[in-house]
Amino acid sequence: TDEMLLSSVTVRLADMTEQAFLSPLLGFxxxxxxxxxxxxxxxxxxxxxxxxxxxxxRILNVSFSARQPDGQFYSPQFLxxxxxxxxxxxxxxxxxxxxxxxxxxxxxxxxxxxxxxLTVLKFGNASGFxxxxxxxxxxxxxxxxxxxxxxxxxxxxxxxYLCDTEVNLCYxxxxxxxxxxxxxxxxxxxxxxxxxTGLNCEIDLSVDTCQPGICHSGSTCSSxxxxxxxxxxxxxxGTFEHYDRLCQLRGRAFPRxx
Numbered sequence: 001t002d003e004m005l006l007s008s009v010t011v012r013l014a015d016m017t018e019q020a021f022l023s024p025l026l027g028f029x030x031x032x033x034x035x036x037x038x039x040x041x042x043x044x045x046x047x048x049x050x051x052x053x054x055x056x057x058r059i060l061n062v063s064f065s066a067r068q069p070d071g072q073f074y075s076p077q078f079l080x081x082x083x084x085x086x087x088x089x090x091x092x093x094x095x096x097x098x099x100x101x102x103x104x105x106x107x108x109x110x111x112x113x114x115x116x117x118l119t120v121l122k123f124g125n126a127s128g129f130x131x132x133x134x135x136x137x138x139x140x141x142x143x144x145x146x147x148x149x150x151x152x153x154x155x156x157x158x159x160x161y162l163c164d165t166e167v168n169l170c171y172x173x174x175x176x177x178x179x180x181x182x183x184x185x186x187x188x189x190x191x192x193x194x195x196x197t198g199l200n201c202e203i204d205l206s207v208d209t210c211q212p213g214i215c216h217s218g219s220t221c222s223s224x225x226x227x228x229x230x231x232x233x234x235x236x237x238g239t240f241e242h243y244d245r246l247c248q249l250r251g252r253a254f255p256r257x258x
Contacts, residue, residue, distance in 0.1 A: 004047070006076075006120050007079075008064060009065075009080050009083070010062065011063075012060070012062075012100070012101070013062060014057070014058075015058050015059075017058060017060065018060065021049060031094070032090040033083075035089065036086035037066055039068070044064060045064060045066070048061070049061075064079075065079075076120070106118070110148070115148040117147075118146060120144075120145060120146065120147045148163070153186035170182070175192070176201050177202070178201075179191060197244055205228050209229060210222070215231035216231075217249065219232055231246055
């Protein structure tokens with residue numbers, strides 16, 4: 001599917017041929033990917049095995065995607081990070097040598113207006129079967145291209161990928177409980193009314209109860225007898241000059257010569 005291709009990455013394996021990869025390394029490779037992502041090996045889809053014709057060495061390009069438990073595909077950025085950080089584990093399990101990712105398309109910086117360039121695959125054509133002594137595999141040969149993604153809070157006035165128009169994220173009134181929304185580059189900030197806090201002023205300090213992770217900076221959440229809660233032990237001298245009510249650091253002034 002298009003979603004699978006757009007969510008895929010291509011791994012380059014050194015000193016490898018199609019036949020050698022299919023038997024018996026294909027199964028080991030899928031098991032290795034499942035271990036480092038991590039996900040069930042049934043959620044890993046290898047759909048393309050192709051010799052790299054742009055180099056003289058024996059390099060095999062293997063394209064795959066992986067599905068999350070909720071049915072959505074992992075992003076290419078996540079898969080690249082997992083493979084890169086755990087390439088030694090993958091090499092040990094699958095007995096393959098993983099080479100650095102080839103990202104020549106985005107190296108040329110084709111995107112405008114601070115867009116993020118993504119190397120993606122699109123459907124090219126189905127090829128003939130590749131076989132080994134024990135595996136019959138029919139890959140699809142995708143076409144490598146790129147996609148431009150706008151930074152958060154931007155879109156295009158004529159085409160969405162131009163990213164030349166800032167979106168007013170306050171238009172949807174995200175701030176709750178009479179909080180005031182203030183625009184900022186790439187997003188918004190809610191200025192909460194007294195007694196409320198949270199990203200969208202959704203937390204009522206006089207009613208809500210302690211929840212795991214609600215207090216930050218190593219502080220302790222304490223329930224109040226009259227209802228609500230307070231975050232303790234984050235603000236020096238018991239003041240909240242530089243912290244909000246959830247003990248998140250707001251801002252700090254430093255001496256000029258510090």
